[in-house]
Amino acid sequence: MRLKSTGDRYSLCEYTKVGMIRDEDDRTYFRVLDGPIAKGKVVWMNSSDAKYFLQRTPAAVSMETLRVTYSRMGEEDSPFKGHLRQQWATLSVAGQNVTVTLNSVWNGVFTPVPPGLHRIMTPDYSHAKTSTEGYRNKYPGKIKANDVWFPIELEGSTGNSSRYIHIGHLSEGCVTVHDIARWNIVYNFLIAHRLPNTEGRYAALLEVTK
Template structure:
């Protein structure tokens, strides 16, 4: 059995000298063609899932499994969990997310009809999502029954992924673009200006929007995902990834 160092101060001699052990920190990284979630086994609960770039600290390797503590994000924070040693070597790396403050910009466009092959005529509120100069077509609303509305103009925050959204089927997009679309189950919650927490609006892949920032240009979803997942806003314990500036 091999043990990993934990972050602590310990007395090293009778004179009361201390030293600080080095934390062995890792970050989740996944394969290219994946749904975007890593299944882990907490020691005290059922299986759970964590997203890419979740921070963990190593605890020990024992009985063919590697144990670690989940240190940030929204899922399983504070829990000790494990992976097989082989999966730990593959999916836990030393590469951290970027800790710079990044701003994603959304600019309203026209509102006009699109004929969906699945849903028929849809009145879409189009917009352009801009990531480091790359313009990507999104829709901000597809349902005008009064239950939903496009995201308001303002300065919002994009949160780290909360949980798998496999229940809202987007597998078809991966089937349409085999080997080219990943992390379709990863949705990024939006914290609206003046509020706290998940507004139930998200940045996600798809052709329909219920007030979300829905990446309609499917072939560019990976650009959006890769950018957002690889960033964390400083001093937010891994809970926020970027700022969101929406203008009309």
């Protein structure tokens, strides 16, 4: 979609709240009503695309909590970066346990997400330039939205802490969903939920324990 005033291209995540304005010259104009991207701006897309992408089902607004529990320190031979130590953990979401890694780099720059009650933000932008496309190629037709990353706001901070929940096999202090086949479970839950009274900027809470 494009910003009406400048023509700049924007990408909005699923379940972003919008308000319809009008259809004109095969364009559908609407206003972005929440979320971290272009809130309050008027944008447009081709009317044929609007019929496909826009829906009337809103995100579920509730106080949902995902839980991450540290497990063992382990090792893995990464096809990308060789032999690595990983801090493994288990992510509990939607009644499922998903294997994640919290850190793969031990040079003092990156650390695992610390214990605490953090907040998961809604996606900020497409991370398509990060090398995760290979997972969709490996699991054709099964992995969705590999470029959608959910920022984490660490307890005691404000905004994106440069840590994310995302798909992958390596972690630089993120909650990286190593169990590739279960990424869709994580994505589907987070994208369809919003914390109340946060104007669509937060998806859920994240409780981390050792």
